[in-house]
Structure formats: structure tokens, C-alpha cells
Amino acid sequence: MTAEVIHTTVFHDGERGGNPCPVVLDAHHLTEEEMMDFSAHFGQETAFVLPAEHGDHDWRFRFFMPSKEVGMCIHGTIGALTVLLNREDTVAPTVKIETGVGVVDVDWTKKEDGYTVRVEQYKPVIADTNPSYEEVCRALQINKSDLAADLPLQSVSTSRQKLLVPLKREGILESLQPDFKYMWELCDRYQTSGFYPFTFRADGEVQARQFPNRAGYLEDPATGVAACALGAYLSMQDGRDTEAPEWKTYLIHQGREMGRPSVMQAEVYRSSKGVLRTFVRGKAKLETEWKAL
Numbered sequence: 001m002t003a004e005v006i007h008t009t010v011f012h013d014g015e016r017g018g019n020p021c022p023v024v025l026d027a028h029h030l031t032e033e034e035m036m037d038f039s040a041h042f043g044q045e046t047a048f049v050l051p052a053e054h055g056d057h058d059w060r061f062r063f064f065m066p067s068k069e070v071g072m073c074i075h076g077t078i079g080a081l082t083v084l085l086n087r088e089d090t091v092a093p094t095v096k097i098e099t100g101v102g103v104v105d106v107d108w109t110k111k112e113d114g115y116t117v118r119v120e121q122y123k124p125v126i127a128d129t130n131p132s133y134e135e136v137c138r139a140l141q142i143n144k145s146d147l148a149a150d151l152p153l154q155s156v157s158t159s160r161q162k163l164l165v166p167l168k169r170e171g172i173l174e175s176l177q178p179d180f181k182y183m184w185e186l187c188d189r190y191q192t193s194g195f196y197p198f199t200f201r202a203d204g205e206v207q208a209r210q211f212p213n214r215a216g217y218l219e220d221p222a223t224g225v226a227a228c229a230l231g232a233y234l235s236m237q238d239g240r241d242t243e244a245p246e247w248k249t250y251l252i253h254q255g256r257e258m259g260r261p262s263v264m265q266a267e268v269y270r271s272s273k274g275v276l277r278t279f280v281r282g283k284a285k286l287e288t289e290w291k292a293l
Contacts (some may be wrong), residue, residue, distance in 0.1 A: 010079045017098065124275050141179055146172045161229075247267060267280070
């Protein structure tokens with residue numbers, strides 16, 4: 001058995017930043033167990049490119065963490081499509097990708113510095129129940145006074161649920177040392193795929209960290225599904241009435257504490273009827289090619 005693997009880094013903010021994502025091409029001959037083995041070998045969330053199952057779609061992507069398959073991975077989608085674009089395997093400006101959460105539209109542009117890819121997600125869904133302030137503070141090992149009082153704790157999904165935890169200051173975010181065992185218990189109990197604590201920087205942009213639920217690693221340097229959920233959440237918390245539809249854009253930084261600074265652009269289209277569309281935009285760079293036997 002052979003597999004062609006292209007290593008990519010997605011959402012990089014500087015030379016050493018971004019989230020690594022191996023992309024496995026022509027993966028239709030691999031079993032689920034073999035896909036899991038690849039991801040476990042790399043220790044990273046890995047994207048697998050397969051032919052579409054329906055004629056009006058372009059590709060099927062599957063995503064595996066070292067511990068499990070997940071239905072959607074935005075940085076994996078951006079990495080995989082960037083590989084296909086560089087191989088000139090696709091030329092349409094918008095493609096339809098089959099994923100575990102449904103079909104998503106992905107568009108791209110090309111400039112001198114490479115491809116920029118935008119992945120559409122879904123309207124936000126707010127969880128009916130969320131952990132209490134006391135439970136969250138115990139999991140993150142912080143005090144209730146460290147939480148931002150003007151924003152709620154909410155588990156939000158635009159494809160996968162993430163618990164959004166607003167904090168007062170960057171220093172609190174930087175010093176987090178979660179009780180992972182207890183945090184994972186809360187994730188299971190409240191059916192969320194991870195904690196996403198965040199705060200606002202002095203420049204008005206957002207700084208965040210992502211602690212996934214039983215992923216095979218403790219922290220993620222860039223998490224597109226969380227950034228998308230956060231963009232929708234911030235738009236809903238805006239408090240300003242809007243009659244005419246408008247776009248809201250949020251720059252969300254992550255990975256600094258891991259030494260892998262990353263930046264994602266969350267885009268929200270909303271009107272008086274609420275959030276209508278959600279997107280995440282970013283870049284990937286190709287690193288190395290590797291053939292597995």
C-alpha cells in the first residue's frame with residue numbers, strides 16, 4: 001500500500017506559526033483504521049482526499065485526529081484544497097466539498113503570495129445547556145472574577161460545538177493550565193468538542209486558545225471551526241440593530257502560547273433576522289511531500 005502525503009501549514013502568522021496538517025491524496029483505497037494510523041503517526045489532525053460520492057460535488061474530504069474521526073476541519077479543508085490547487089487538480093472558483101457534517105462551499109482567490117481559501121459553514125446553533133461558571137472555572141483553574149462579566153458562556157456550533165469562554169485579560173489567557181481530565185468530563189457531559197477561551201487584545205482583535213476534547217493532543221494552534229463559532233457569537237453579542245444586511249469580520253489569533261502564532265479571519269453575514277451565513281478565510285503553505293509504504 002502506498003499513499004502520497006503533502007505536509008501543509010495553515011493559518012500561519014509568521015514563519016514558524018500555523019497549524020500543521022498532513023494531506024493524504026487519493027485516499028479512497030485506505031480503510032478507516034489505516035486513516036487513523038496515519039493521523040496517529042503524524043500526531044496531527046490529517047485530511048484525506050477522496051472522490052466525491054455525488055456527481056454534482058467536486059471532492060470528499062475526511063478528517064482524522066490521532067484519536068478519532070471528526071466531521072469537519074477547516075484548516076484541513078484549506079490545506080487540502082491548496083494542495084489540489086497547486087497540482088491544478090481543480091480550477092473552478094467555487095467547489096463543493098463533501099464532509100462528515102454535509103456539503104460545504106469553498107472558494108478561493110490567487111495573488112502573488114499564493115492562494116487564499118474561504119470555507120463556508122452553517123448558521124450558528126446555541127446549545128440548550130452549558131456548564132456553570134463554577135464548572136468552567138474549575139476546569140480552567142481560574143477564578144470567576146477572571147471571566148468577562150459582559151459576555152456569556154455559550155457553546156456555539158457552526159459545524160461543531162465549541163464552548164466559548166470570555167476572559168478579562170490576555171495575561172489570564174496566557175497563564176491557563178487546565179485540569180484536562182475534568183474539562184474532558186465536562187465536554188462529554190455537555191456534548192461540546194472543546195473549550196475556546198478568548199479575550200480582546202489592545203488592538204481590538206481577538207486572542208484565543210483551544211483545548212479540544214480527547215483529541216490525542218492537549219492544545220491546538222489554530223482552530224477554524226472554533227473561530228467561525230466565535231465570529232457568529234461576537235456578531236450576535238454586538239447589541240446593535242441592523243435593518244440592512246451587513247458583513248462583520250473578526251481577526252482571531254491563536255497558537256501564541258504554543259510558539260505557533262496563527263491568525264484566522266471569521267466572516268459573518270447578518271441582518272435583522274440574525275446570522276445568515278458564516279465563513280473562515282485563511283492561507284496554507286506547502287511544506288514537504290512524503291510517500292508511505
